[in-house]
Amino acid sequence: MKFELSNNFKERLKVEIENQNVKFIKSAFHEVSHVDVAELLYEFNSLESKYVLDNIGLETSSKIISELDDDTRENFLKIYSSYEIADVLKIIDSDDGADILLDLSSEIREEVLINIDDKIKSKNLRDLIKYDDEVAGGLMAKELVKCNIDWKIKQCIDLIRKQAKNVSQIYSVYVTDSKGTLMGKVSLKDIIISKDNSKVKDIYDDFVVSVDANMNQEEVAQIMQKYDLTVLPVVNKRKKLIGRITIDDVVDVITESAEEERQIMSGITTDVEEDDSIWKLSNARLPWLVIGILGGLFGAFFLGSFESNYFEENEVFISLSFFIPLIMATAGNVGIQSSSIVIQTLSTPSPFEISVAERLTKVILVSILNGIVLSILVYSGLMLFDYLNFLDFEIYSKTAKIVSVSLFSIVLVSSLLGTLTPIVLNKLKFNPALASGPFITTTNDLMALAIYFIVAIAMGGI
Amino acid sequence: MKFELSNNFKERLKVEIENQNVKFIKSAFHEVSHVDVAELLYEFNSLESKYVLDNIGLETSSKIISELDDDTRENFLKIYSSYEIADVLKIIDSDDGADILLDLSSEIREEVLINIDDKIKSKNLRDLIKYDDEVAGGLMAKELVKCNIDWKIKQCIDLIRKQAKNVSQIYSVYVTDSKGTLMGKVSLKDIIISKDNSKVKDIYDDFVVSVDANMNQEEVAQIMQKYDLTVLPVVNKRKKLIGRITIDDVVDVITESAEEERQIMSGITTDVEEDDSIWKLSNARLPWLVIGILGGLFGAFFLGSFESNYFEENEVFISLSFFIPLIMATAGNVGIQSSSIVIQTLSTPSPFEISVAERLTKVILVSILNGIVLSILVYSGLMLFDYLNFLDFEIYSKTAKIVSVSLFSIVLVSSLLGTLTPIVLNKLKFNPALASGPFITTTNDLMALAIYFIVAIAMGGI
Numbered sequence: 008m009k010f011e012l013s014n015n016f017k018e019r020l021k022v023e024i025e026n027q028n029v030k031f032i033k034s035a036f037h038e039v040s041h042v043d044v045a046e047l048l049y050e051f052n053s054l055e056s057k058y059v060l061d062n063i064g065l066e067t068s069s070k071i072i073s074e075l076d077d078d079t080r081e082n083f084l085k086i087y088s089s090y091e092i093a094d095v096l097k098i099i100d101s102d103d104g105a106d107i108l109l110d111l112s113s114e115i116r117e118e119v120l121i122n123i124d125d126k127i128k129s130k131n132l133r134d135l136i137k138y139d140d141e142v143a144g145g146l147m148a149k150e151l152v153k154c155n156i157d158w159k160i161k162q163c164i165d166l167i168r169k170q171a172k173n174v175s176q177i178y179s180v181y182v183t184d185s186k187g188t189l190m191g192k193v194s195l196k197d198i199i200i201s202k203d204n205s206k207v208k209d210i211y212d213d214f215v216v217s218v219d220a221n222m223n224q225e226e227v228a229q230i231m232q233k234y235d236l237t238v239l240p241v242v243n244k245r246k247k248l249i250g251r252i253t254i255d256d257v258v259d260v261i262t263e264s265a266e267e268e269r270q271i272m273s274g275i276t277t278d279v280e281e282d283d284s285i286w287k288l289s290n291a292r293l294p295w296l297v298i299g300i301l302g303g304l305f306g307a308f309f310l311g312s313f314e315s316n317y318f319e320e321n322e323v324f325i326s327l328s329f330f331i332p333l334i335m336a337t338a339g340n341v342g343i344q345s346s347s348i349v350i351q352t353l354s355t356p357s358p359f360e361i362s363v364a365e366r367l368t369k370v371i372l373v374s375i376l377n378g379i380v381l382s383i384l385v386y387s388g389l390m391l392f393d394y395l396n397f398l399d400f401e402i403y404s405k406t407a408k409i410v411s412v413s414l415f416s417i418v419l420v421s422s423l424l425g426t427l428t429p430i431v432l433n434k435l436k437f438n439p440a441l442a443s444g445p446f447i448t449t450t451n452d453l454m455a456l457a458i459y460f461i462v463a464i465a466m467g468g469i
Numbered sequence: 470m471k472f473e474l475s476n477n478f479k480e481r482l483k484v485e486i487e488n489q490n491v492k493f494i495k496s497a498f499h500e501v502s503h504v505d506v507a508e509l510l511y512e513f514n515s516l517e518s519k520y521v522l523d524n525i526g527l528e529t530s531s532k533i534i535s536e537l538d539d540d541t542r543e544n545f546l547k548i549y550s551s552y553e554i555a556d557v558l559k560i561i562d563s564d565d566g567a568d569i570l571l572d573l574s575s576e577i578r579e580e581v582l583i584n585i586d587d588k589i590k591s592k593n594l595r596d597l598i599k600y601d602d603e604v605a606g607g608l609m610a611k612e613l614v615k616c617n618i619d620w621k622i623k624q625c626i627d628l629i630r631k632q633a634k635n636v637s638q639i640y641s642v643y644v645t646d647s648k649g650t651l652m653g654k655v656s657l658k659d660i661i662i663s664k665d666n667s668k669v670k671d672i673y674d675d676f677v678v679s680v681d682a683n684m685n686q687e688e689v690a691q692i693m694q695k696y697d698l699t700v701l702p703v704v705n706k707r708k709k710l711i712g713r714i715t716i717d718d719v720v721d722v723i724t725e726s727a728e729e730e731r732q733i734m735s736g737i738t739t740d741v742e743e744d745d746s747i748w749k750l751s752n753a754r755l756p757w758l759v760i761g762i763l764g765g766l767f768g769a770f771f772l773g774s775f776e777s778n779y780f781e782e783n784e785v786f787i788s789l790s791f792f793i794p795l796i797m798a799t800a801g802n803v804g805i806q807s808s809s810i811v812i813q814t815l816s817t818p819s820p821f822e823i824s825v826a827e828r829l830t831k832v833i834l835v836s837i838l839n840g841i842v843l844s845i846l847v848y849s850g851l852m853l854f855d856y857l858n859f860l861d862f863e864i865y866s867k868t869a870k871i872v873s874v875s876l877f878s879i880v881l882v883s884s885l886l887g888t889l890t891p892i893v894l895n896k897l898k899f900n901p902a903l904a905s906g907p908f909i910t911t912t913n914d915l916m917a918l919a920i921y922f923i924v925a926i927a928m929g930g931i
Contacts, residue, residue: 012820038676042696050821168662177658178699195657196639200630214500232724234504235717237640237699254716255697258723262694265727266813272734273809273905274802281814281823285831289838292806299802300843303795304850310791328790329772333765335794336914339801340736340761340907344754347735351728352743358474359512361743369747376751381762388766443735445802452798 010039010047017050024055029062036063041070048075053083069095073103081110089115093122096132102148102256104128105135135250143227144220146257147241147250153181154207156190161203163193178238181248182211189240189248191215217242220249227252228260229355268350271438274299274445295445302449306456313460326406327463331456337381337414338421338455339448345370345425346442353429353439366426374422381418382411405466413462417455424451472501472509479512486517491524498525503532510537515545531557535565543572551577555584558594564610564718566590567597597712605689606682608719609703609712615643616669618652623665625655640700643710644673651702651710653677679704682711689714690722691817730812733900736761736907757907764911768918775922788868789925793918799843799876800883800917801910807832807887808904815891815901828888836884840877848873867928875924879917886913 008019008031016035023031036044036059044063048056048071060068072080072095084092084107092111096104096119108116116136123129131149138144152170154163163180171177179192191213201210217240218227231239231254239257241250270278274295279288310331313324352361389407428447429439441447470481470493478497485493498506498521506525510518510533522530534542534557546554546569554573558566558581570578578598585591593611600606614632616625625642633639641654653675663672679702680689693701693716701719703712732740736757741750772793775786814823851869890909891901903909 014821017821040676040678040696046820164661167658171658171662176656194638195661196629196633199626199657199661200633214502216502232717232720234502237716254699254720255694258694258716258720261720261723261727265723265730268727268731269734269809269813269905272731273805275806275809279810281810281828281831285834285838288810288831288835292803292835292839293842295806296799296802296839296843297846299798300795300846300850303792303798304847304854306794307791308854310794311788325787326773328793329769330765331790331793332768332772332797332914332918333762335797336761336765336911337758339910340758341754343735344737344757347731347737348741348743348750351731358508359476359479366743369743369750372747373750373754376747377754377758380755381758384759384762385766388762392766392770443731448801449798452794456794 008035010035010043012043012047017047020047020059021051021055024051024058027058032059032062036067041067042074045071045074049079053086056083057086065094066098069098073099073107077106077110080107084111089118090122092119096123097125097128100148100150101128101131101135102146104132105138105145108132108136109140138220141224142220143218143222143224143241143252144250146224146227146252146260147220148253149250151181151240151248151251152177153183153248154193156182156184156208156211158207159203160198160201160205160207160210163198163207164203167198176253178251178253181215181240181251182207183248187247189215189217189242189246192240215240217246217248218252219244224257224260225264228257228264231257232261268438268440271440272443299445299449302453306453309453309456309460324463327409327459330406330410331459333385333410334414334417334455334459335452338417338451341374341377341418341421342425342447342451343443345374345422346429346439346447349426349429350439350443353433363430366430367423370422370426371419374419377422378415378418382415385414386411409459409463409466412466413459416458416462420454420458421451424454470497472497472505474505474509479509482509482521483513483517486513486520489520494521494524498529503529504536507533507536511541515548518545519548527556528560531560535561535569539568539572542569546573551580552584554581558585559587559590562610562612563590563593563597564608566594567600567607570594570598571602600682603686604682605680605684605686605703605714606712608686608689608714608722609682610715611712613643613702613710613713614639615645615710616655618644618646618670618673620669621665622660622663622667622669622672625660625669626665629660638715640713640715643677643702643713644669645710649709651677651679651704651708654702677702679708679710680714681706686719686722687726690719690726693719694723730900730902733902734905761907761911764915768915771915771918771922786925789871789921792868792872793921795847795872796875796879796917796921797914800879800913803836803839803880803883804887804909804913805905807836807884808891808901808909811888811891812901812905815895825892828892829885832884832888833881836881839884840880843880844873844877847876871921871925871928874928875921878924879920882916882920883913886916 008016010016020032020035044059044067048059051059060071072084075083092107096107108119111119120129120132123132135144135147135149152167154166167177167180177195179194180198181189182191182193184190191211192215193207193211197210216230216234216236218230220241220243227239230236231252237254239252240248241252243249267278275291276294277291279291310328349366386407389410393404393407425442425447429442432441433439470478472478482494482497506521506529510521513521522533534545537545554569558569570581573581582591582594585594597606597609597611614629616628629639629642639657641656642660643651644653644655646652653673654677655669655673659672678692678696678698680692682703682705689701692698693714699716701714702710703714705711729740737753738756739753741753772790811828848869851872855866855869887904887909890904894903895901
């Protein structure tokens with residue numbers, strides 16, 4: 008039975024693990040991508056998975072371990088000895104190795120590092136674990152091929168030959184001066200088509216985009232995306248080449264920040280997935296729900312206070328209350344539309360920025376346009392209701408006027424709030440996507456209610 | 470004055486273009502990435518931009534044109550003759566060339582293709598424009614280096630040398646049999662470290678992930694991301710190698726679908742940006758706002774019909790109406806949280822899927838937990854209001870009970886709706902993100918109102 012990501016194969020494998028059928032495991036996993044094996048192993052427990060990995064060779068099993076997601080791996084490696092972890096780290100790239108080390112307790116981490124006999128490797132790993140997770144240094148690997156600007160191409164080729172075992176995939180050969188300062192790059196293509204005697208100096212490309220090790224990972228992603236790079240060299244403060252970031256890690260950054268944004272927009276507080284525990288799922292949802300409820304209680308209090316003052320004497324108040332859902336829903340929709348457009352601009356900053364004044368002028372014009380259309384729509388709708396005698400209660404023309412005028416004001420105010428909130432959040436270093444989530448919805452709800460009743464009082468309705 | 474993405478440089482360049490200062494332009498744009506020039510040119514009109522491009526060499530200016538976004542480029546190329554466009558297409562990769570051709574009218578497209586004297590290039594372009602924008606064929610380029618499995622390494626190197634001019638960046642050399650069927654790949658690293666006499670057969674890697682030209686671009690993106698690929702070969706139905714897709718194009722696909730998702734979630738109907746016209750921005754927002762208003766009018770009608778039946782005789786109805794904002798806001802929040810979690814799972818499909826029954830059981834348990842917490846919170850809040858005599862109106866203990874019980878039911882129903890809607894939309898081939906947008910909010914609002922009053926009647930409140 009050949010390897011296949013299917014329930015059938017999964018069941019068969021479970022049986023063969025129980026039977027300790029090493030032959031089956033070895034043949035079934037022959038010529039299978041480690042990525043697919045990792046995906047399969049999510050369906051097994053740690054002991055079963057380790058039994059498989061122990062029987063398919065250290066090279067493949069190390070790659071599989073580096074492929075697992077953080078939570079699964081952290082849990083899985085609990086049944087590994089520090090010797091075994093050290094063996095894995097010797098094989099995989101240093102960026103993945105550093106990620107694994109950072110998930111271990113500091114005690115085991117030290118044991119693992121001591122057990123790595125390759126001195127350069129363990130020094131590299133020690134360097135990398137110092138960096139914050141969120142910066143270029145936390146994404147980079149130490150494995151790269153660099154050659155001196157004064158070398159001949161033949162020397163480069165010899166170096167590549169020597170380093171070939173350590174560097175799984177060579178993207179570019181970097182060119183440095185004798186102090187290690189990054190000067191440029193040579194593509195493998197140019198190395199292949201050059202004569203052995205040519206000098207690096209004569210064929211290298213001195214235009215190379217690099218980033219500082221402390222640059223934020225979102226900025227790194229923007230740069231790699233903007234310049235269409237598959238690999239990006241990382242330098243320290245003195246411009247010395249210290250590592251490289253590959254596009255696959257940046258793609259993960261892009262995907263994760265899109266996911267994070269969606270979660271924030273949906274009012275989910277921590278990174279959860281559908282297969283998390285009920286407790287965790289519930290906890291991630293409650294905070295914003297509670298804030299929504301508190302906002303709602305405040306709204307009820309607000310409405311109640313109007314009733315006590317105005318209700319007994321004025322029947323318009325009752326018909327006005329029927330339009331609360333309409334007013335609130337529109338305020339919410341307008342606010343989220345506005346913030347979403349600003350967030351999009353903020354996520355791809357331009358050197359020629361739009362000034363806040365320009366932005367607001369535009370927002371005001373758009374919302375005046377939308378406000379007029381919506382107000383006319385509502386006014387005509389109410390007149391139609393009245394004309395058709397659709398509703399048993401008297402629709403006063405006053406109600407229709409109050410609803411239209413306040414709808415117009417609310418479209419305007421919600422647009423402004425929706426535009427300014429992400430700009431302010433961004434300035435304060437919060438994720439601007441917060442402005443498209445329940446935060447703005449709750450604020451908007453209360454603001455809309457207040458405007459609605461202020462307009463009503465001003466127009467003499469209640 | 471050196472090139473810099475700043476307002477100062479922009480102003481200076483404007484002046485120098487007016488003065489036709491070719492010397493300034495040539496020296497300022499020397500050794501500048503075409504990506505940065507493209508970004509600068511967004512600030513200029515077509516004639517000014519063309520003046521710059523005409524003076525910085527065809528190689529660079531062609532790359533700049535391929536870098537512009539579709540709308541800007543389509544507009545910009547209107548002042549180019551078909552000869553000039555043909556010159557650009559000769560230089561840039563065929564995937565970018567095909568994108569440019571597809572934006573031209575069919576008449577001009579034909580003129581351009583006739584003016585490309587490189588027969589292979591024009592045939593490649595004709596092949597590519599046949600593919601839909603949204604599939605692998607629409608992302609792929611024809612430029613690639615392939616060698617026969619029976620060749621010696623030396624033959625490969627000669628081929629690379631010959632093709633070096635046409636292929637801007639070589640990622641991998643593909644190995645095919647004599648019929649052109651994709652057999653595997655050889656990395657440039659392995660070519661460099663092998664002896665010239667070795668055979669391709671002996672060093673090539675026969676594990677190669679490829680996709681069919683008609684595969685959807687989102688699936689292509691998932692595969693490249695899953696297997697950490699920088700380049701992906703594309704084959705036709707008979708497994709013949711016909712092109713390759715590079716990761717930079719896939720990164721754009723990932724970013725665009727994240728943006729599209731955010732727009733759908735925010736109730737914006739077409740792809741707009743902050744610098745679009747007021748008219749376009751307004752138009753993109755109106756449809757969902759109008760639907761929200763219609764929902765709101767329906768809600769008012771619904772509430773009004775209750776009033777005529779129950780209001781005169783029953784004061785609980787009035788105090789219940791104060792909690793409409795709370796009920797609606799919670800329904801909205803819960804619905805969006807639920808759909809967001811499902812959408813996340815749907816966007817990374819697993820071979821071992823969660824069954825709908827499992828999903829629903831979990832959703833029900835989570836919402837019972839949340840529902841209980843929120844109901845207790847509201848009930849205590851209302852009792853506290855009552856105790857403190859905070860509100861002038863009588864808070865009946867009946868109101869508190871009705872609000873809590875309906876809140877609980879609404880949390881349950883909104884969760885189920887929020888979970889099922891994206892699954893159903895996905896089955897119907899709609900974008901499941903629709904279920905996190907105003908669509909679900911409007912439905913939820915009305916559903917919540919209905920449940921609220923049904924519970925009230927059932928509990929004898931009104």
